[in-house]
Amino acid sequence: xxxxxxxxxxxxxxxxxxxxxxxxxxxxxxxxxxxxxxxxxxxxxxxxxxxxxxxxxxxxxxxxxxxxxxxxxxxxxxxxxxxxxxxxxxxxxxxxxxxxxxxxxxxxxxxxxxxxxxxxxxxxxxxxxxxxxxxxxxxxxxxxxxxxxxxxxxxxxxxxxxxxxxxxxxxxxxxxxxxxxxxxxxxxxxxxxxxxxxxxxxxxxxxxxxxxxxxxxxxxxxxxxxxxxxxxxxxxxxxxxxxxxxxxxxxxxxxxxxxxxxxxxxxxxxxxxxxxxxxxxxxxxxxxxxxxxxxxxxxxxxxxxxxxxxxxxxxxxxxxxxxxxxxxxxxxxxxxxxxxxxxxxxxxxxxxxxxxxxxxxxxxxxxxxxxxxxxxxxxxxxxxxxxxxxxxxxxxxxxxxxxxxxxxxxxxxxxxxxxxxxxxxxxxxxxxxxxxxxxxxxxxxxxxxxxxxxxxxxxxxxxxxxxxxxxxxxxxxxxxxxxxxxxxxxxxxxxxxxxxxxxxxxxxxxxxxxxxxxxxxxxxxxxxxxxxxxxxxxxxxxxx
Numbered sequence: 001x002x003x004x005x006x007x008x009x010x011x012x013x014x015x016x017x018x019x020x021x022x023x024x025x026x027x028x029x030x031x032x033x034x035x036x037x038x039x040x041x042x043x044x045x046x047x048x049x050x051x052x053x054x055x056x057x058x059x060x061x062x063x064x065x066x067x068x069x070x071x072x073x074x075x076x077x078x079x080x081x082x083x084x085x086x087x088x089x090x091x092x093x094x095x096x097x098x099x100x101x102x103x104x105x106x107x108x109x110x111x112x113x114x115x116x117x118x119x120x121x122x123x124x125x126x127x128x129x130x131x132x133x134x135x136x137x138x139x140x141x142x143x144x145x146x147x148x149x150x151x152x153x154x155x156x157x158x159x160x161x162x163x164x165x166x167x168x169x170x171x172x173x174x175x176x177x178x179x180x181x182x183x184x185x186x187x188x189x190x191x192x193x194x195x196x197x198x199x200x201x202x203x204x205x206x207x208x209x210x211x212x213x214x215x216x217x218x219x220x221x222x223x224x225x226x227x228x229x230x231x232x233x234x235x236x237x238x239x240x241x242x243x244x245x246x247x248x249x250x251x252x253x254x255x256x257x258x259x260x261x262x263x264x265x266x267x268x269x270x271x272x273x274x275x276x277x278x279x280x281x282x283x284x285x286x287x288x289x290x291x292x293x294x295x296x297x298x299x300x301x302x303x304x305x306x307x308x309x310x311x312x313x314x315x316x317x318x319x320x321x322x323x324x325x326x327x328x329x330x331x332x333x334x335x336x337x338x339x340x341x342x343x344x345x346x347x348x349x350x351x352x353x354x355x356x357x358x359x360x361x362x363x364x365x366x367x368x369x370x371x372x373x374x375x376x377x378x379x380x381x382x383x384x385x386x387x388x389x390x391x392x393x394x395x396x397x398x399x400x401x402x403x404x405x406x407x408x409x410x411x412x413x414x415x416x417x418x419x420x421x422x423x424x425x426x427x428x429x430x431x432x433x434x435x436x437x438x439x440x441x442x443x444x445x446x447x448x449x450x451x452x453x454x455x456x457x458x459x460x461x462x463x464x465x466x467x468x469x470x471x472x473x474x475x476x477x478x479x480x481x482x483x484x485x486x487x488x489x490x491x492x493x494x495x496x497x498x499x500x501x502x503x504x505x506x507x508x509x510x511x512x513x514x515x516x517x518x519x520x521x522x523x524x525x526x527x528x529x530x531x532x533x534x535x536x537x538x539x540x541x542x543x544x
Contacts, residue, residue, distance in 0.1 A: 030271065030272020030273070031272055031273050032272045032273070032274065032275055032519055032521060033272065033521070033543050035275075035540075036275075036521045036540040036541060036542055036543060037542050037543070038252060038253070039250065039251050039252035039253065039539075039540055040251070040252060040253040040254070040255065040540075041251050041253070041254045041255070041275055041276075041522070041538065041540060042255050042257065042273060042274045042275045042276075043064070043254055043255065043256050043257065043274070043275065043276055044257055044259045044265045044268070044269065044274045044276060044277040044278045044279075045061050045064055045065070045235075045256040045257055045258060045259065045278055046059075046060065046061040046258070046259065046260060046278040046279070046396075047059075047061050047258050047259075047260035047395060047424055048061075048231065048232060048258040048260070049061055049062045049065055049235065049256075049258070050062060050425045051208070051209060051213055052065060052066070052069065052213040052218060052226065052229070052235075053194075053204070053208065053209075053212075053213045054066045054069070054070045054124075054189045054190060054192035054194065055124055055127045055128045055133060055135060055189075055190045055192065055194055056128075056133055056134065056135045056190065056208045057137070057189045057190060059424070059425075059428070060444055060531060061256075061258070061278070062189075063188070063189055063531070064256065064531075064533065065235055065237070065256050066189045066192070067188075067189075067222070067532070067533055067535070068222055068223060068224040068237050068254055068533075068535050069218075069220040069222045069224055069225065069226060069237060070189070070192045070193070070220050070221060070222045071086045071087055071108075071192075071221050071222045071223070071243075072086050072087065072186050072187050072188070072191055072192050072193070073086050073087055073088040073091070073102050073104075073121065073171070073186045073187070073191075074086045074088060074091075074183050074186050074187045075187055075534060076184060076187040076188065076530060076532045076534070077532075077534060078524070078525075078526050078528070078532065078533060078534040078537045079526055079528055080528025080529050080530040080531075080532050081528070083183045083184070083187065084534075085105075086187065087104050087105060087108045087116055087121075087193070087221065087244075088102035088103060088104055088105070088171070089103060089104070089105040090102075090103050091103065096178070097175075097178040097179075098145075098174060098175045098176075098177065098178060099172065099173070099174050099175070100172070100173040100175070100182070101166075101170065101171070101172050101173075102118075102121075102170070102171045102172075102173070103169060103170060104116070104117070104118055104121075104168075104169040104170070104171065105169075105244055106169060107244045108221065108244050109221065109242035109243070109244065110195050110219050110220070110221050110242065111219050111220050111221065111225035111240050111242055112195075112198075112219050112242075113242050114195070115168070116193060116221050117165070117168040117169070118165035118166065118167065118168055118169060118170055118171040119165045119168065119196065120193035120194065120195060120196060120221075121163070121165070121171050121193045122163050122164065122165040122171065123193070123194065123196045123199075124191075124192055124193040124194040125141070125144070125161065125163045125191060126150075126158045126161050126163065127194065127199075127205065128141060128147075128190045128191065129141070129144075129147045129150045129151040129158075129161055130150075130151070130158065130206060131150075131151055131152075131153060132206045132207060133206070133207070133208055134208060134462070135190050135462065136428075136432055136462040136463060137189070137190050137462070137463065138151055138190060138462055139455040139458070139461040139462055139463050140185050140188070140190070140191070140446070140447070140452060140455075141185055141190070141191050142176075142455070142461070143175050143176060143177065143179035143182055143185070143481070144161060144162050144163060144173060144174070144175060144176070145161070145162030145174045145175055145176040146160040146161045146162050146176075147161050147162070148176075148460070151462075152460045162174030162175065162176070173186075176481075177481050177482050179481070180449075181355070181447045181448060181449040181452070184446075184447045184448070184530075185447060187532075188446055188530075188532070193221060195219045195221075198212050198217065198219045199212050202217060214229070215227070215228050215229050220240070221240075221243075222240065222243065222535075223239070223240055223243050223245070223246070223249045223535050223536060224237035224238060224239060224240055224243075224249075224253075224254060224535065225237060225238060225239075225240040227253070232258060233257075233258075234255045234256060234257050234258070235255070235256040235258075236253060236254070236255050236256075237253065237254050237256075238252065238253045239251070239252055239253070245536065248536045249535065249536050250536070250538065250539040250540075251535065251538055251539065251540065254535070257274065259274075259277070259278060260395045260396075260424075261395070262277075262278075262279045262280065262281040262282075262396070263281050263283075265277050265278060265279065265281075266280060266281050266284055266517070269517050269519070274517075274519070275518070275519040275521060275522045275540070276516060276517065276518050276519065276522055276525065277516050277517045278516065279342070279396070279514070279515060279516065280296065280342075280515040280516065280517060282338075282339065282340055282342065282397065282400070285340045285341050285342070285515060286340065288517065289341070293520075294517065295517045295518040295519060295520065296515070296516075296517060297515070297516050297517075297518055297527055298341050298342075298513050298514070298515050298527075299513065299514045299516070299527030299528065299529070299531075300344070300351075300511065300513050300529060301444070301511070301512045301513060301514055301529055301530075301531060302351060302354060302444065302445050302446055302447070302448070302452075302453075302529045302530060303351075303442055303443065303444040303445070303511065303512035304346055304349055304350070304351060304442060304443055304445075304453060304508060304509075304510075304511055304512070305343070305346070305401075305440065305441070305442035305509045305510050305511075305512060306346070306349065306440075306441065306442065306443075306506040306507055306508050306509050307325065307326070307329075307405070307438060307439070307440055307506065307507040307509060308431065308436075308438070308439055308440075308441055308465050308466045308505070308506055309322045309325070309437075309438050309466055309504065309505060309506070309507070310434055310436055310437055310438065310466060310467055311466050311467050311468040311505050312434065312467040313434070313436075313437050314386065315377070315379075315385065315386055315388070316437060316438060318377050319502075319503050319504065320373040320374070320376050320377040321373075321374065321377045321379075322503070322504035322505070322507070323370070323373050323502075323503075323504045324370040324371070324373040324374040324377070324413060325370070325409060325413070325438070325504075325507060326364065326370075326504045326507035327364065327365060327366045327367065327369055327370035327373070328365075328367055328370040328408055328409055328412040328413055329364075329365060329405065329408055329507060329509070330365045330408075331345035331346065331347065331364070331365065331508075331509060331510065332345050332365075334404055334405075334408065335509065335510045337404075338397070338400055338401055338404050339397060339401070339510060341513055341515050342397065342512070342513050342514075342515050343397075343509075343510035343511065343512060343513060344510055344511045344513060345509075345510055345511075346508035346509055346510045346511050347359070347361065347362060347364050347508060348360075348362065348497050348500075348501075348508055349453050349454060349456070349457070349497065349500055349506060349508055350450040350453050350454065350493070350497065351453075351511045354445075354448055354449065354450050354453070355448040355449045355450055356448075356486070357450045357489075357490060357493055359493075359494070359497045360494055360497060360498065362497070362498070362501040364501065364507075364508070367412045370412060370413060371412070371413065374413055374415075379415075381414045382413050382414025382415040383414070385414075385415050387418065388415070388417045388418065388437050388438060389417070389418050389419075389420045389436070389437050389438075390402055390405070390406065390417040390418065390419045390420065390437075390438055390439055390440075391420050391422065391427060391430060391431070391436040391437075391438070391439030391440075392419055392420070392421050392422075392427070392439060392440050393421065393422065393423070393424045393427045393440075394421035394422060394423060394424075395423075395424055396424075398440050398441075399419070399421055401440055401509070402419050402421075402439075402440055403419065405417075405440070406419060417438065427439075427441070428441075431465040432462065432465055434465070434467050440509070441465065442512060443456050443463060444531070446530050446531070446532075447530070448529075450480070450493045450496075451477065451480055451481060451493075454477065454480075454493070454496050454497075455477075456506065457470075457473055457496070457499075457500060457505055457506065458473065458474060458477050459473075459474050466505040466506060468503070468505035470499055470503065472495070472499060473495075473496055473499045476492045476493075476495035476496045476499075477492070477496060479491075479492035479495075480492035480493050480496070514527060514531065520541075521540050521541045521543065522538065522539075522540060522541075523538070523539045523540070523541060524537040524538045524539055525537075525538060
C-alpha cells in the first residue's frame with residue numbers, strides 16, 4: 001500500500017472529489033447537504049487504515065471502520081457505557097463468574113448471506129491469539145483462559161484457549177479469573193468473528209495482510225459491508241442487507257476519509273466536505289471554542305500518551321537516565337501550551353477515574369533531581385551523552401510535542417535529541433519491534449479498567465513497547481486481576497503505578513481528549529471515552 005506522497009492541496013482536491021462522487025448535487029449545494037439527502041455520512045477518519053481485518057486491527061482509525069463492518073457477541077451503547085445484545089441475544093454467567101455461555105441469534109448473517117455461527121467466533125477468537133497473526137491488541141482478551149500462554153508459545157495448541165462452540169448457536173467462554181469488564185472486551189475489536197471459509201481461501205488463517213480484506217473478497221457481519229477502498233481517498237461502506245437489525249440502520253452509506261492532516265480536514269469541514277472531523281487543528285481550537293453553534297466538542301478518552309524508553313538499548317537501559325528524562329518534564333506547563341484542549345497533563349499511566357480508580361500522587365517534575373541522576377549515570381550536565389534519536393509520528397500532534405520535549409531536555413539536562421519522524425503505521429511497527437531508543441507514543445485502553453492500560457508494562461504482552469520486565473509488576477498485575485475487593489484491587493494497581501514512577505520504562509505525558517467538529521445535519525452522535533459508535537443511532541437530517 002505504499003504510495004508516493006501527495007501535497008496537502010492535492011489531498012484536499014482528492015478528498016473533495018471523493019466527497020462529491022455519487023452525491024448528485026447541484027452547484028449550489030455542498031457535499032454535506034447533497035449527501036445528507038441520500039443518507040450518506042461523510043466521516044473524517046484521521047489517516048489511511050492499514051487493513052480491515054478485525055482480528056489484527058490496532059489503530060483507532062481502523063476501529064471506526066471495523067465497528068461499522070463487524071459485530072461481536074455484544075454491542076457497546078453509543079454512550080460508551082451500556083452493554084447491548086449483538087450476535088448473542090442473551091448469555092448466562094456461572095456462579096463463579098468464570099464461564100459465560102452465549103446464545104446466538106438465528107437470524108445473524110454474513111454479508112454474503114451465510115449464517116454467523118458459534119464456530120466463526122471460536123475461529124476468530126483463537127486467531128487473535130495465534131502468534132503468527134501478531135495482533136498487538138490481543139492483550140485486551142488475556143482474561144480468556146489459556147490465551148496468554150498460547151500467544152506467548154507456552155502452549156502450542158489453539159485448543160488450549162478457553163473458547164468452545166458447543167453447537168452452531170451456542171458459544172462458551174472460559175475465563176482464567178472473574179473479569180467484570182469482559183463484556184466490553186467482547187464488544188470491540190479484535191474479539192470479532194471472521195468467516196473461516198473466506199479467510200482460509202485467501203491464506204489468512206495463520207498470516208496477516210492477506211487479500212481476504214480487499215473489496216470484492218471482504219465479508220462482514222455488521223450493519224454495513226465494504227463497497228470500495230480508494231487508497232488515500234476514502235473507504236466506503238454501504239448498508240448490509242443481511243444484517244439482523246437492518247430495519248434500525250438509518251444511514252445508507254458511510255465514506256471514511258483518511259484526513260491525516262488536521263488543517264486539510266478542518267478546511268474540508270468548513271467548505272462542506274465532511275459531516276464530522278476526527279480532530280481540530282490546534283491553531284483553530286480557541287476560535288471554534290468561542291464560536292456559538294460551531295459544532296465544537298471535546299471528549300475525554302481512555303487513552304494515555306507517554307514517552308517510551310527502550311530499556312534494552314543504551315543509554316536508556318539505566319534507570320537513572322530514564323528517570324532524569326522523565327523528571328525534567330513539567331507536564332502542567334507543557335501540555336496546555338502545546339495541545340490546548342486536546343490533552344490533559346498525565347502524572348500516571350492510568351487516567352484518574354478509570355474503573356473508579358484514582359492513582360497516587362507522584363512527584364514527577366524535579367529538574368534538580370533529574371540533573372543529579374544524570375550525573376550519577378556518568379553524564380554530568382549532559383557531557384558525554386551519546387547521540388540519541390527520538391522517534392515520532394509525522395502526523396497529528398506527536399511531532400509538535402517531540403519538538404517541545406527536545407527543548408525541555410536541552411534546557412534542563414544539556415542533552416539534544418535528534419527527532420526522527422516516520423509514517424504512523426511505520427512508527428507503530430518500530431515501537432513494537434523495539435527498533436528505537438526513545439520516542440512518543442500512546443495507547444487506547446478502551447475499557448473501564450486500569451489493567452487494560454497497564455498491560456503496556458506487563459512482561460510478554462504485545463503492547464509492551466519498552467522491552468521492560470519486572471517480576472514485582474507482574475505479580476501485582478496478577479493480584480489486581482484476582483482481587484475480590486476494591487481495596488485489594490486498588491492496592492495492587494498502586495504498586496504497578498509506583499513501579500512505573502520509580503523505574504520509568506514510560507514517562508506519562510498526557511491523557512488524550514478528542515476535539516471534533518460535528519455538522520448540525522448529523523444527529524445521534526455522542527462522544528464517549530471509548531470512542532465507540534453505535535452506527536444504528538446516527539442519522540442525517542434531510543435539508544429543505
